[in-house]
Amino acid sequence: KLAGEWTQDPKTKKWSHSAVEFNKFNPERPLVLDTVLDAIGKTPLVKLQHVPKNHGVKCNVYVKCEYLNAGGSTKDRIAMRMVDIAEKTGKPGKLVPGVTLIEPTSGNTGIGLSLVSAVRGYKCIITMPKKMSKEKSLAMASLGSTIIRTPNEAAFDSPHSHIGVALRLKSEIKDSVVLDQYCNPGNPMAHYEQTAEEILHDMGDKKIDMLVLTAGTGGTVTGISRKIHERVPTAKVVGVDPHGSVLAGAHDSDVDFYEVEGIGYDFLPGTLDTNVVDYWAKSHDKESFLMARELIRTEGILCGGSSGCAVHYALQECKELNLPEDANVVILLPDGIRNYITKFLDDDWMNERHFLEV
Numbered sequence: 565k566l567a568g569e570w571t572q573d574p575k576t577k578k579w580s581h582s583a584v585e586f587n588k589f590n591p592e593r594p595l596v597l598d599t600v601l602d603a604i605g606k607t608p609l610v611k612l613q614h615v616p617k618n619h620g621v622k623c624n625v626y627v628k629c630e631y632l633n634a635g636g637s638t639k640d641r642i643a644m645r646m647v648d649i650a651e652k653t654g655k656p657g658k659l660v661p662g663v664t665l666i667e668p669t670s671g672n673t674g675i676g677l678s679l680v681s682a683v684r685g686y687k688c689i690i691t692m693p694k695k696m697s698k699e700k701s702l703a704m705a706s707l708g709s710t711i712i713r714t715p716n717e718a719a720f721d722s723p724h725s726h727i728g729v730a731l732r733l734k735s736e737i738k739d740s741v742v743l744d745q746y747c748n749p750g751n752p753m754a755h756y757e758q759t760a761e762e763i764l765h766d767m768g769d770k771k772i773d774m775l776v777l778t779a780g781t782g783g784t785v786t787g788i789s790r791k792i793h794e795r796v797p798t799a800k801v802v803g804v805d806p807h808g809s810v811l812a813g814a815h816d817s818d819v820d821f822y823e824v825e826g827i828g829y830d831f832l833p834g835t836l837d838t839n840v841v842d843y844w845a846k847s848h849d850k851e852s853f854l855m856a857r858e859l860i861r862t863e864g865i866l867c868g869g870s871s872g873c874a875v876h877y878a879l880q881e882c883k884e885l886n887l888p889e890d891a892n893v894v895i896l897l898p899d900g901i902r903n904y905i906t907k908f909l910d911d912d913w914m915n916e917r918h919f920l921e922v
């Protein structure tokens with residue numbers, strides 16, 4: 565129901581929210597910010613200098629460094645936007661200081677909401693599968709949130725999953741709201757109205773040929789692709805989905821464990837519009853982590869595992885399509901190394917999983 569509030573004008577084909585008007589995109593940033601929340605968005609787009617060539621790719625590859633958001637990931641944008649919509653409209657629940665926000669997350673939305681809650685005076689309870697890193701959990705705890713871990717193997721519709729536990733807590737806790745990133749229109753909208761506009765602005769007159777995005781809730785891929793398809797109809801969108809997830813389609817319905825955090829699911833979230841994706845690539849853990857390490861070492865891009873995943877499979881696609889020297893590819897890097905210091909950055913952790921074996 566909520567997702568339906570984000571509607572498309574049949575004539576102009578533009579998407580908007582029926583109840584809320586947000587400021588038009590403004591690329592300027594004031595010299596002094598009122599709060600750290602104003603340091604969400606306007607992240608840098610960086611041209612990769614070495615990694616594409618080292619992998620035999622000729623075209624220009626640009627990465628959008630979302631780890632440079634205030635809370636360290638692209639999900640800060642949606643946390644901010646979902647809270648703004650709730651504050652303005654009272655949907656999906658009324659927010660006044662002291663209300664408890666409860667959110668199921670793979671961590672980054674939780675960090676974003678914890679950050680917004682710390683600044684705006686909300687209480688925050690985060691439910692998160694055990695698989696996700698201790699670094700994420702400690703970051704949220706330091707912002708004052710309570711974190712409840714749920715079993716990895718609980719299916720999304722089980723009462724024991726991060727989603728099931730969040731819904732139970734909502735029924736038990738007075739004055740609590742689940743913003744629900746899996747169907748909240750603010751999730752894709754934040755990327756449609758902001759992230760995509762930044763990419764288009766920063767690319768200037770360089771035409772985008774291909775955009776490569778990972779998907780979890782699908783908010784990033786849905787929001788960005790809808791805007792890019794409107795403005796650059798020839799651009800192709802590649803979605804990247806891990807083996808073990810079902811987002812790319814039922815032919816891979818064997819739900820299985822994988823290590824890369826924040827991407828893939830065992831269900832199709834309401835915020836994912838699969839029509840916006842031109843092709844899907846299926847990803848593996850080892851290649852994803854090795855590429856994240858390579859981006860860090862070779863380009864100084866301090867990215868996380870899903871970023872490595874997006875770049876590895878983007879380069880594969882560039883090679884397969886034999887994209888020429890003047891083609892431009894944009895890849896979004898969702899988060900940074902802070903979340904994974906004791907995981908893929910640690911040789912012991914990598915060796916235990918045989919990810920460093922040649």
Ligand code: PMP
Binds near residue numbers: 637780782
């Ligand atoms: N990478 C990471 C590290 C994430 O935390 C997320 C969010 N779950 C994504 C990628 C995918 O973003 P989205 O939810 O917008 O599909």
